[in-house]
Amino acid sequence: MELDPLLLSRLQFAWVIAWHILLPAFTVGLASYIAVLEGLNFFTGRDIYLRISSFWIKIFSVSFGMGVVSGIVMPFQFGTNWSRYSDATANVLSPLFAYEGLTAFFLEAAFLGVLLFGRKLVPRWAHFVAALMVAFGTLLSSFWILSANSWMQTPAGYDLIDGRFFPRNWMEIVFNPSFPYRLGHTVVGFYVTTAFVVVGVAAWLIRRGRFVAEGSRMLSMTLWLLTVLVPAQILLGDLHGLNTLHYQPAKLAAIEAHWDTESRAPLNLFAIPDEENETNRYVIQVPLLGSLILAHDINGEIRGLKDFPRDQRPPVAIPFFSFRIMVGIGVLMLVMVAASWWLRWKGTLFTTGWYLTACQWIAPLGFVAVLAGWTTTEVGRQPWTVYGLLRTADSVSPSLTGTDVLISLAGYMVAYLVIFPAGLFIMARFVRKGPDEADDEIEEIESGRPGLPVRALPREEGANRS
Numbered sequence: 001m002e003l004d005p006l007l008l009s010r011l012q013f014a015w016v017i018a019w020h021i022l023l024p025a026f027t028v029g030l031a032s033y034i035a036v037l038e039g040l041n042f043f044t045g046r047d048i049y050l051r052i053s054s055f056w057i058k059i060f061s062v063s064f065g066m067g068v069v070s071g072i073v074m075p076f077q078f079g080t081n082w083s084r085y086s087d088a089t090a091n092v093l094s095p096l097f098a099y100e101g102l103t104a105f106f107l108e109a110a111f112l113g114v115l116l117f118g119r120k121l122v123p124r125w126a127h128f129v130a131a132l133m134v135a136f137g138t139l140l141s142s143f144w145i146l147s148a149n150s151w152m153q154t155p156a157g158y159d160l161i162d163g164r165f166f167p168r169n170w171m172e173i174v175f176n177p178s179f180p181y182r183l184g185h186t187v188v189g190f191y192v193t194t195a196f197v198v199v200g201v202a203a204w205l206i207r208r209g210r211f212v213a214e215g216s217r218m219l220s221m222t223l224w225l226l227t228v229l230v231p232a233q234i235l236l237g238d239l240h241g242l243n244t245l246h247y248q249p250a251k252l253a254a255i256e257a258h259w260d261t262e263s264r265a266p267l268n269l270f271a272i273p274d275e276e277n278e279t280n281r282y283v284i285q286v287p288l289l290g291s292l293i294l295a296h297d298i299n300g301e302i303r304g305l306k307d308f309p310r311d312q313r314p315p316v317a318i319p320f321f322s323f324r325i326m327v328g329i330g331v332l333m334l335v336m337v338a339a340s341w342w343l344r345w346k347g348t349l350f351t352t353g354w355y356l357t358a359c360q361w362i363a364p365l366g367f368v369a370v371l372a373g374w375t376t377t378e379v380g381r382q383p384w385t386v387y388g389l390l391r392t393a394d395s396v397s398p399s400l401t402g403t404d405v406l407i408s409l410a411g412y413m414v415a416y417l418v419i420f421p422a423g424l425f426i427m428a429r430f431v432r433k434g435p436d437e438a439d440d441e442i443e444e445i446e447s448g449r450p451g452l453p454v455r456a457l458p459r460e461e462g463a464n465r466s
Contacts, residue, residue, distance in 0.1 A: 003402020006393055009081040012409040016073050018371055019416050023067030025370045028142055028187065029194025030060050031108075031135040033222075034115075038131040042124055052214050053131075054119075055435035056198075059427050061116055064108070066423040073412065081405065085385050085395030092158055092165045092173055093148050100144035108137030142187055150179035152386050153377070154247045160389065177247055181240040182377075188233045189373065192333065193366030195229060198222045200363025201431055203356040214435045216350050219359070223340045223349075230334050237330070238293075245294055248387060249303045251380035254314045255323045256290060258304045265290035265302040270324075273316040278306060312383065319380040326372040329365050336362055 037053035040046070075097065078086045114122060114130035122130075157172025158165045167173055199222050205215030244252045252258075257273045257280050258265060267289035271280035291300040305313050336358065343349040350356075381387055385395045 003406055005081075005400040005402045005405050006396045008402055008405035008409060009396050009400065010392070012081065012405055012412060013077060015409065015416070016070070016077065016412055018374070019420060020067065020070040020074065021370060021374055022367050023063055023070060024138070024142065025190050025193045025367060026197065027060060027063045027067055028138040028190040029192075030056060030063065030197075031131075031138040032191065033194060033198065034060060035128075035131040035135040038128045042128045048213060048217055051435045052218060055214070055430070057115055058430050061112065062423055062426050062430075064112060066419060069419060070416065080408070081397055081400060082385075082395050083397040085390065088163055088390055088395075089152075089165050089386065092151065092167050095167075096144050096148040096151070096174070100141055100148075104137050104141035104144060107140065108134050111137065139187065142190070143183065146183045146186055147174050147176070147179050150182045151176045153182070153381060154178040155386055155389060165386070165389075178240075178243050181236065181243045185233070185236040185240045186373075188229055188236055189366075189370060192226065192229050192233055193370055195222050195226050196333065196359075196366045197363050199226070200360045203359035204431070205434065206350055207353070207356050207360075211434045212350075219350065223337065226333070226337050227341070230330070230337050234330060234334070241294060242296070245302075248380070250305065250308045250312065251314055251319070252294065253303055253305045253308075254316045254380055255319045255376060256294065256302070257316055257320045258290070258302055259306055260304040261301065261307055262304065263291065263299050263301045264288050265294070265300075267293060268320075271320070273320055275316050314380050314382045319376045322372040322375040322379070326369045326376065329369040329372070332362065332365065 034053050034056050037049045037056070041049035041053060111130040111133035114127065115134055118127055118130065151173055154177040155165075156176040157167060157169035159168050160166075198218055202215040202218035202222065205211045206219065241252070244255075257268050257271050259278050259280070264287075266285040266287045268280065268283060268285045270282070270284040272282050273280055288298055290302055292298045294300065294302055305316070339355060339358075340349060343352055343355055383391055383393065385392050
């Protein structure tokens with residue numbers, strides 16, 4: 001059997017980036033959360049925020065290290081598997097990737113050292129500034145990476161000369177048409193993902209009666225944050241959808257499994273897309289709702305896949321179902337947030353067993369939503385690497401063989417299946433240990449009495465208050 005280097009290269013890229021994206025989905029939000037905690041401690045002087053911050057800093061450091069290791073493979077793959085893509089887009093994308101490394105990564109790495117090791121070496125304000133810089137670095141990294149990815153989705157500001165892209169206007173390249181929507185939707189999605197992990201850990205601590213004050217504070221403040229973030233994410237997703245309708249209509253048609261162009265289009269809640277016969281099986285739909293949601297006009301026209309040549313259509317089933325997984329998780333998250341309002345009003349947020357259990361179960365679903373959203377975006381872009389201009393089939397390295405890719409794919413699979421479980425094991429140990437037990441030195445600093453045992457210090461009351 002002949003091995004297809006294009007298919008295997010796509011599988012390898014999907015394997016690597018699917019694992020890697022889990023780390024920024026966590027560290028971007030966690031860095032900002034740590035900065036908030038450090039700020040609350042600095043301005044209020046309450047040591048509970050310092051205990052919580054130190055707890056999450058340890059987990060962040062492991063995640064950051066895993067992200068660096070898994071991210072190194074990404075640019076390496078561009079040269080080995082996608083050399084024609086790299087050659088065609090280098091003049092535009094290489095500077096964007098370089099800006100990410102020079103501005104964001106170095107900023108994060110430098111100030112992470114202060115955050116990890118400078119608690120007793122620098123003033124409190126300097127430690128707070130370090131937390132802000134690490135958070136800013138993660139956001140800056142997201143800015144450049146998403147700018148590059150968005151340019152591939154909605155290219156702008158370039159000249160195409162002899163098959164190569166050359167920059168004409170850097171402002172148009174960086175701030176390409178889909179970038180603002182993609183940046184907002186992705187970063188808020190990362191924040192939501194992190195917030196539900198914090199909620200899950202807090203619920204676990206409360207249920208076991210360990211570090212209840214810290215767990216209650218984490219749960220309360222994070223659920224208030226989610227009260228803003230989850231509706232904001234739904235709004236940003238809607239705006240992103242309008243942008244996709246305008247700039248990538250074939251992708252939107254695949255996401256919604258629309259085959260025929262029509263006004264007053266229905267919304268397909270469920271279907272089994274049949275690409276060969278250009279139809280859907282076992283359809284469950286709501287009349288008129290498609291035009292209303294997708295175009296914000298009940299009479300709005302939605303282009304169908306039949307408007308596009310077969311060789312310019314994305315696969316339908318994968319983006320159709322991955323999008324619905326993402327939306328379904330978003331709705332579940334909104335239900336969890338709404339339930340927290342009811343429990344707060346009753347005064348039982350920290351004592352309702354079923355809700356705390358549900359918080360633990362929902363904790364990893366943000367990562368599933370991130371993967372589903374990424375799948376929708378990237379598979380929906382096919383058959384292009386640069387939308388409408390450079391095909392994926394024309395981007396793969398010309399001398400690559402299927403055997404070459406299979407060997408490297410097997411190596412990456414083994415490496416990632418060792419690295420990620422090991423990292424999760426270490427982070428789980430930190431969670432089981434809890435906020436207090438590794439933080440005697442912090443209590444000493446806060447109390448101004450070095451050497452005094454932690455349990456001799458007064459504990460913060462109000463474990464069951466929000």
